Amino acid sequence: xxxxxxxxxxxxxxxxxxxxxxxxxxxxxxxxxxxxxxxxxxxxxxxxxxxxxxxxxxxxxxxxxxxxxxxxxxxxxxxxxxxxxxxxxxxxxxxxxxxxxxxxxxxxxxxxxxxxxxxxxxxxxxxxxxxxxxxxxxxxxxxxxxxxxxxxxxxxxxxxxxxxxxxxxxxxxxxxxxxxxxx
Numbered sequence: 373x374x375x376x377x378x379x380x381x382x383x384x385x386x387x388x389x390x391x392x393x394x395x396x397x398x399x400x401x402x403x404x405x406x407x408x409x410x411x412x413x414x415x416x417x418x419x420x421x422x423x424x425x426x427x428x429x430x431x432x433x434x435x436x437x438x439x440x441x442x443x444x445x446x447x448x449x450x451x452x453x454x455x456x457x458x459x460x461x462x463x464x465x466x467x468x469x470x471x472x473x474x475x476x477x478x479x480x481x482x483x484x485x486x487x488x489x490x491x492x493x494x495x496x497x498x499x500x501x502x503x504x505x506x507x508x509x510x511x512x513x514x515x516x517x518x519x520x521x522x523x524x525x526x527x528x529x530x531x532x533x534x535x536x537x538x539x540x541x542x543x544x545x546x547x548x549x550x551x552x553x554x555x
Contacts, residue, residue: 517544
């Protein structure tokens with residue numbers, strides 16, 4: 373519900389400004405939550421399958437085998453495995469995952485898909501749905517920013533001391549200036 377700034381009394385302006393700023397914070401939180409919301413399980417499974425395929429391709433199993441056959445090689449543990457992902461030393465966890473992907477890709481993919489089903493289930497958000505929700509929240513944020521700017525200007529005109537937020541969207545200020553010039 374949009375309230376007219378003109379119908380707001382001088383004593384209501386600070387309270388209305390705080391309410392709008394609270395709505396802005398909640399909308400920003402909603403955007404942040406949406407940015408971190410999981411993908412759908414199907415999308416996550418596709419990503420997991422692609423990652424398994426990539427890791428399997430990146431692991432140089434023949435080179436690892438040659439390392440174990442080298443008589444001068446003193447270490448044959450995880451350090452030997454970690455040096456054969458893309459030919460560079462890497463973190464051990466990545467090396468073990470790449471080895472699993474190279475040797476047991478179906479088992480690794482199945483385990484990942486099972487874990488995705490347990491973790492995400494039906495709670496994920498599709499890319500299209502996410503984009504629509506982000507667009508709606510960004511539009512809401514812009515409208516609230518414009519409403520905030522109108523309240524700040526009304527409060528300043530009434531002689532009240534108010535502060536603009538440091539992170540105010542310049543587009544909201546400009547939109548108000550443009551609409552004032554048109555009027």
